[in-house]
Amino acid sequence: MQALEIACDESGYEGEKLIDTTTDVFAHAGVRLGTDVAAACLAELRRRIRSPATEYKATHLLREKHRAVLVWFLGPSSPLFRNAHVYLIDKVYFALGKLTDVMTSEPVAAGLAADGRSRAASDALYRDGTSHDFLTAANTMMRARDRADVTGPVDSFFRVAGALGGLDGDATGSRAQQRNGRAPGLTGGGDGPGNIPAMWQPFGRGGRTAGRAGAFSGREKAVAFRQRMRDDPTLSLLDPLTPAVMRAVARWGAGGRPVTIVHDRQTMLPQERVARLQRELRAAGLTLERVELAAAEFEARVQLADILAGTVRKIAQDELHGCGDGELTMLVRPYVDEQSIWGDDRSWASLRS
Known part of the structure; x- marks a missing residue:
């Protein structure tokens, strides 16, 4: 069976440091798009935002003047709709x-x-x-x-x-x-x-x-x-990247389909860590075929995953802090993974209802 290729990136990641970080929420996005569709989506973002930046980030879409672009990016007419998920911690x-x-x-x-x-x-x-x-x-x-x-x-x-x-x-x-x-x-x-x-x-x-x-x-x-x-030098209890990658494989590899992850360049995914993930997943009946690292600047699918992770993280964090935006919170619901790790019942009800 041919492996399904999923492009991934994260936002709010500071390794195993979970307290005293710049963000209270970690987000990991997985995108299932072909390279041509992803490139066209980025081209549309460029047409709408008109920034000279070589690499687009979530901050571009989160500016109030680009709210309409963000609404489109997360909405049902976006190529990402039903083709992406975001795992929150x-x-x-x-x-x-x-x-x-x-x-x-x-x-x-x-x-x-x-x-x-x-x-x-x-x-x-x-x-x-x-x-x-x-x-x-x-x-x-x-x-x-x-x-x-x-x-x-x-x-x-x-x-x-x-x-x-x-x-x-x-x-x-x-x-x-x-x-x-x-x-x-x-x-x-x-x-x-x-x-x-x-x-x-x-x-x-x-x-x-x-x-x-x-x-x-x-x-x-x-x-x-x-x-x-x-x-055991490969054992890492607190790194949120571990459950995030495992969930991406489980989310897209349900039914036993092998998954290949194309991930933004990440020093916390060395070969020995990937091998450990593969063993853990095999024990659960899932297959991570390989992890390929690619620079978001040159890989449109990874750049979209980066933008999606960053926008959903900020929207979810605002909801956690009690200052959520009703329209944006509603738009992220189809993306938020139901198995995210979340403690606050009030904000979770808004993010998943």
Whole structure:
């Protein structure tokens, strides 16, 4: 069976750094168009926008003076309509979800684990709010940046969580106040205690979890995870590109059809990482034939994926922050992947209804 070629690019990507980034949302677009159709679509954008730029970006379409072009680009008369998808990740929710996966279940490559207890814990943390310090320490603990240091990031995280009253059942913590437009998942004060006990109370006193082999502390599970990262240089828990690429293959390769991904040049997709993705996908009955890297400037399909990812990310992020544009939100609905990782129920209802 001939492989289906999908052009992909991302927006809001800063590797495994999910907290203190310039954007709260990561977006990964997949476009299924022939090269001639993609080139014609770019030519139409140039005709309408009339910018001398050699490479068009989402910022061109997001300018108010080009709103009509954006409406056309996302609308039903666009070549992209029904021929593209955008996988979204709410970065704070993703970080909290990975944290509870590490502490209570087995982390998976393709997004978040299906474990009910872990999802309930991450949902509670996100809904009730955590502190900025807690999120930063959790992000650092799960990053692969310094694989050789197994215990240092774990100790730092548990120091922060303990100081906030999150590692014993006696501390009460403080309920996060209404966010009033702030990004969900954070308390109003940024450095306040937040509702950290909401994470730990279901796991027992002292952050301990009960498993088939007995009781294991959250610290022990975190150390075990970092030992795995030290021993496996291809293991990356937090990189949103991993679930995004896997979802692109699942979305377009349903039924067992092989998929080839043509991706914008990306240092985080070396051959060993691609090989790991291929193994994970084969285990799920899916086939990623290969990943080809191409510069968006010279590959029209990738340039369209870049523009689509950037525009949908900005529209979705505005909706997340409570300042969405009703018309634009409605236009992105056909593109938003139903399996996106999103924690905020209100904005998700707008993006997917």
